[in-house]
Amino acid sequence: METTLIILKPDAVQRSLIGRIIGRFEDKGFQIVGVKMMLIDQALAERHYEPHRGKGFYDGLIKFMTSSPVVVLAIRGIGAIEISRKMMGATFGADALPGTIRGDFGVSNSFNLVHGSDSAESARRELGLFFGSGELLDHVRAVEGWVYDLSSGTPE
Ligand code: UDP
Ligand code: MG
Numbered sequence: 001m002e003t004t005l006i007i008l009k010p011d012a013v014q015r016s017l018i019g020r021i022i023g024r025f026e027d028k029g030f031q032i033v034g035v036k037m038m039l040i041d042q043a044l045a046e047r048h049y050e051p052h053r054g055k056g057f058y059d060g061l062i063k064f065m066t067s068s069p070v071v072v073l074a075i076r077g078i079g080a081i082e083i084s085r086k087m088m089g090a091t092f093g094a095d096a097l098p099g100t101i102r103g104d105f106g107v108s109n110s111f112n113l114v115h116g117s118d119s120a121e122s123a124r125r126e127l128g129l130f131f132g133s134g135e136l137l138d139h140v141r142a143v144e145g146w147v148y149d150l151s152s153g154t155p156e
Contacts, residue, residue, distance in 0.1 A: 003080065038070060
């Protein structure tokens with residue numbers, strides 16, 4: 001099982017898309033193990049987007065991400081990092097395919113609704129920035145055996 005960080009960015013919250021976007025991840029079968037609404041401060045935004053420091057869009061990105069509240073989620077599942085990135089779609093709303101979150105809900109190339117960790121290393125680092133120890137709640141889902149085939153002993 002992998003756990004990844006998803007952020008519903010300020011545009012998603014302002015546009016009242018929280019429920020529909022979280023619903024996409026729930027519908028897919030991912031388990032939500034952490035969730036909170038927060039205003040990202042300058043220091044946290046800079047740490048989160050450290051890999052993009054110096055790029056042309058960096059200052060605007062930091063301003064956007066600190067401009068209004070976000071909802072951060074920790075979602076868990078087999079292949080959660082790669083699958084959730086596919087569900088988000090291409091970075092630019094204009095390029096994102098219909099059926100993806102960015103493709104269905106947005107057209108902007110910078111206000112693109114969602115962040116998702118792009119690798120196991122990013123997920124570990126980013127979850128650590130947004131969730132304290134004890135804030136990710138491991139729990140057994142009653143429906144687990146219908147989301148995954150558990151008959152072999154390992155989820156398929
Ligand atoms: N971004 C932007 N202009 C660009 C590239 C990126 O405004 O030309 C923003 C956009 O919000 C994007 C974020 O910076 O989601 C991080 O960029 P990245 O390339 O990591 O895209 P992502 O992983 O979010 O698809
Ligand atoms: Mg990225």
